[in-house]
């Protein structure tokens with residue numbers, strides 16, 4: 001299983017720190033409160049990256065979370081930073097656990113990186129107990145009409161995987177979840193874009209550093225899609 005080259009790059013860590021997403025832990029805190037998870041609940045962080053959320057949930061919220069990620073390199077960092085944490089290689093499309101074992105699944109800025117999103121949603125539904133919560137934060141296209149051009153790029157970034165949020169919400173419902181909350185948090189993405197331009201000079205310069213040659217023309221294809229950021233919370237209903 002391969003990881004995601006852009007998120008393993010030192011420039012990404014330099015820009016984002018330990019949480020590889022916009023907004024740090026603010027939305028995580030909101031999600032934890034909304035889902036009312038307790039210390040008795042088992043939680044899975046899907047695409048845990050460097051393990052920052054697993055550590056935060058366990059140490060700052062007193063919860064019981066574990067993480068999976070396809071990137072062995074990021075998992076090595078996660079284990080080094082959290083010697084008491086449980087981290088395993090795995091992907092959203094093939095979660096390496098039995099049915100109905102988790103009270104909660106978190107997916108922070110990872111659905112956009114999955115090659116088969118519907119398969120991943122089915123997997124989340126399978127591993128959740130009935131009534132369990134699925135907490136998602138991710139990028140999306142505020143103008144999905146322009147997505148075709150973006151999809152022709154090979155660059156591995158969550159931004160290449162932008163999608164139509166209405167389509168995602170419809171898929172989530174179709175697969176047996178009840179959507180409890182959808183909030184737009186595009187201001188967090190905007191803050192990150194400003195920080196990126198401040199630190200790297202331009203978005204193009206940043207994409208080139210993290211994606212090399214395959215980043216050519218990426219920013220031009222991305223802009224018309226109007227990237228946004230959202231939080232969704234859904235509950236396994238059946």
Ligand SMILES: C[S@@+](CC[C@H](N)C(=O)[O-])C[C@H]1O[C@@H](n2cnc3c(N)ncnc32)[C@H](O)[C@@H]1O
Nearest residue numbers: 019020021047048049071091092108109110113
């Ligand atoms: C934007 S980073 C977010 C990492 C972490 N959730 C965080 O917020 O710090 C995206 C993560 O998704 C992982 N990823 C890529 N493809 C994946 C897949 N198919 N299933 C699960 N995770 C995936 C990457 O390896 C990376 O760690």
